[in-house]
Amino acid sequence: MPDKTLRISRAAGRVAANRRPVMVAIAGDSAAGKTTLTAGLVEALGRDRCVSLCADDYHRYDRAERRDLPFTALHPDCNYIDILAQHLQLLASGQSVLKPVYDHSTGLLTRPELVEPNDFIIVEGLLPLHSKLARAAFDVTVYLDPEEGTRRDWKIRRDTRARGYSAEQVLAELVAREPESAAFIRPQRRHADVVVRFGPVVGHDDPAVPLSAELLLRPTICHPDLSEVLQPGLSRAMHLRLDRDDDGRPVDTLHVHGYVDREESIALEKAIWESIGDAAVRPPDCLGHVGDERSEPLAITQLLLLHHLLEAAR
Amino acid sequence: MPDKTLRISRAAGRVAANRRPVMVAIAGDSAAGKTTLTAGLVEALGRDRCVSLCADDYHRYDRAERRDLPFTALHPDCNYIDILAQHLQLLASGQSVLKPVYDHSTGLLTRPELVEPNDFIIVEGLLPLHSKLARAAFDVTVYLDPEEGTRRDWKIRRDTRARGYSAEQVLAELVAREPESAAFIRPQRRHADVVVRFGPVVGHDDPAVPLSAELLLRPTICHPDLSEVLQPGLSRAMHLRLDRDDDGRPVDTLHVHGYVDREESIALEKAIWESIGDAAVRPPDCLGHVGDERSEPLAITQLLLLHHLLEAAR
Numbered sequence: 136m137p138d139k140t141l142r143i144s145r146a147a148g149r150v151a152a153n154r155r156p157v158m159v160a161i162a163g164d165s166a167a168g169k170t171t172l173t174a175g176l177v178e179a180l181g182r183d184r185c186v187s188l189c190a191d192d193y194h195r196y197d198r199a200e201r202r203d204l205p206f207t208a209l210h211p212d213c214n215y216i217d218i219l220a221q222h223l224q225l226l227a228s229g230q231s232v233l234k235p236v237y238d239h240s241t242g243l244l245t246r247p248e249l250v251e252p253n254d255f256i257i258v259e260g261l262l263p264l265h266s267k268l269a270r271a272a273f274d275v276t277v278y279l280d281p282e283e284g285t286r287r288d289w290k291i292r293r294d295t296r297a298r299g300y301s302a303e304q305v306l307a308e309l310v311a312r313e314p315e316s317a318a319f320i321r322p323q324r325r326h327a328d329v330v331v332r333f334g335p336v337v338g339h340d341d342p343a344v345p346l347s348a349e350l351l352l353r354p355t356i357c358h359p360d361l362s363e364v365l366q367p368g369l370s371r372a373m374h375l376r377l378d379r380d381d382d383g384r385p386v387d388t389l390h391v392h393g394y395v396d397r398e399e400s401i402a403l404e405k406a407i408w409e410s411i412g413d414a415a416v417r418p419p420d421c422l423g424h425v426g427d428e429r430s431e432p433l434a435i436t437q438l439l440l441l442h443h444l445l446e447a448a449r
Numbered sequence: 450m451p452d453k454t455l456r457i458s459r460a461a462g463r464v465a466a467n468r469r470p471v472m473v474a475i476a477g478d479s480a481a482g483k484t485t486l487t488a489g490l491v492e493a494l495g496r497d498r499c500v501s502l503c504a505d506d507y508h509r510y511d512r513a514e515r516r517d518l519p520f521t522a523l524h525p526d527c528n529y530i531d532i533l534a535q536h537l538q539l540l541a542s543g544q545s546v547l548k549p550v551y552d553h554s555t556g557l558l559t560r561p562e563l564v565e566p567n568d569f570i571i572v573e574g575l576l577p578l579h580s581k582l583a584r585a586a587f588d589v590t591v592y593l594d595p596e597e598g599t600r601r602d603w604k605i606r607r608d609t610r611a612r613g614y615s616a617e618q619v620l621a622e623l624v625a626r627e628p629e630s631a632a633f634i635r636p637q638r639r640h641a642d643v644v645v646r647f648g649p650v651v652g653h654d655d656p657a658v659p660l661s662a663e664l665l666l667r668p669t670i671c672h673p674d675l676s677e678v679l680q681p682g683l684s685r686a687m688h689l690r691l692d693r694d695d696d697g698r699p700v701d702t703l704h705v706h707g708y709v710d711r712e713e714s715i716a717l718e719k720a721i722w723e724s725i726g727d728a729a730v731r732p733p734d735c736l737g738h739v740g741d742e743r744s745e746p747l748a749i750t751q752l753l754l755l756h757h758l759l760e761a762a763r
Contacts, residue, residue, distance in 0.1 A: 246558035
């Protein structure tokens with residue numbers, strides 16, 4: 136009897152103790168698709184198991200103050216980069232943090248809010264992978280790297296519809312931000328386990344053809360074995376290829392063309408889905424949503440990330 | 450030569466590394482004299498070597514939200530007690546924190562501000578000694594415990610002059626807060642290395658006679674040896690006595706009566722001052738200021754705390 140009591144209290148202690156959450160970074164430039172990707176992950180994992188937070192809340196200056204500064208909000212000096220890293224480390228060790236809040240609608244810094252860790256913490260933003268200390272907090276790191284014309288279209292659409300800017304203003308901002316994008320945002324790409332590049336299918340610039348995705352799968356984490364379902368020649372629209380990244384490092388690249396047949400993509404989704412084996416996760420049909428449309432490449436990207444999040448949770 | 454270079458670079462490394470600051474808590478109820486005590490310490494140590502922060506910035510609710518709550522701002526549940534402890538631990542280990550800000554003039558929670566550690570961190574507030582984790586961050590802990598009539602007079606004077614309340618409102622608030630003062634503020638007294646009780650000299654309720662101070666010096670830290678200058682019978686107005694606290698624990702009590710001769714208090718100040726031996730600290734004449742007046746008991750209290758801060762810095 137004493138033995139059993141001891142075992143029970145030990146087990147209870149384990150549950151009650153600060154459990155290390157699984158943490159994923161989704162980095163990328165403005166309008167790279169971070170929020171859309173995140174929304175599907177939260178939906179699939181369940182809101183009650185997730186915390187998603189935006190690294191852009193760690194802006195050091197409000198909008199009015201930034202007008203007098205020689206750099207934009209993309210610059211690390213415009214953000215509390217060290218405090219972001221500190222908070223990520225605290226969350227990773229199961230502690231709560233008092234997160235600053237930047238109000239995008241007013242451009243003001245407002246009262247901070249308590250963030251309590253949960254099973255999964257999704258951190259999206261411009262610079263979550265900038266510092267080494269921040270990177271160390273993550274189990275999985277993602278960089279969204281859409282083809283630049285695609286990102287420009289996305290940014291114009293969002294900022295003119297939801298943020299009250301004119302298309303000319305958005306284009307001018309893209310030009311103004313380009314040097315800092317090159318200096319601080321894009322270098323994060325090389326620290327990502329998964330790089331996702333949405334863009335038009337080469338040779339198909341018809342806007343009616345859905346966007347394709349190219350996923351760089353770095354061997355920095357252990358990816359599911361897709362060689363069976365993606366045997367060479369089996370699919371016209373999806374293939375897995377051993378490749379070299381721009382810097383020469385070996386990677387797998389997974390191409391999913393926008394015109395993939397639903398039947399073919401289901402086979403791939405099924406293969407990844409079966410590797411997950413977590414009954415609490417909602418099936419793939421809640422994935423791939425872009426507004427009212429469904430994107431097969433997005434659904435597959437999200438499924439692959441779910442695989443990694445759930446593997447890390449084991 | 451290599452040896453010397455090595456030694457120099459090691460020394461430089463030591464300086465550059467996050468040095469652990471000396472941390473002191475000054476706890477006490479509303480209008481207990483925390484700000485006045487702190488101001489003299491900062492003045493003596495030099496503003497460039499000190500950070501002073503107010504634990505009341507960790508209020509969880511703003512003034513409007515508190516109106517609907519069943520407790521006042523004195524209640525631990527009304528404060529981010531765990532985040533305060535976390536921030537104190539981070540500062541104690543030489544890290545910066547992004548501290549929340551409560552604006553006493555508007556009653557609003559506003560944008561947080563960066564606090565970078567310095568040689569000395571003085572944390573004053575209602576509840577800095579409430580949690581065990583917070584207490585562990587401090588080198589020296591002080592509780593201000595003025596005689597209740599004295600505190601009431603101080604609170605009425607401050608809140609009617611500086612915060613726009615009527616005397617009746619202040620008295621009503623004191624009554625409303627009393628149960629939480631008893632439950633959460635006063636219990637911190639037993640965790641203090643030094644307890645300071647200002648009040649009228651017993652038998653002298655003439656308001657023209659300056660207030661006395663009774664200092665409880667607990668053997669939880671090593672106090673300077675004052676036995677020589679405070680030999681029994683030597684002074685009518687100052688004495689050191691072996692005593693028992695309310696709970697029976699042995700303490701030294703140092704009495705400094707308000708009517709002490711300047712000459713006598715100078716002898717005591719000199720004895721403490723000589724124990725300090727830090728040329729960077731300003732001499733005792735910047736201490737003891739209460740508005741335009743000078744209080745010998747306050748000056749001696751501040752000198753004693755300076756002794757402890759500088760000892761801890763060694």
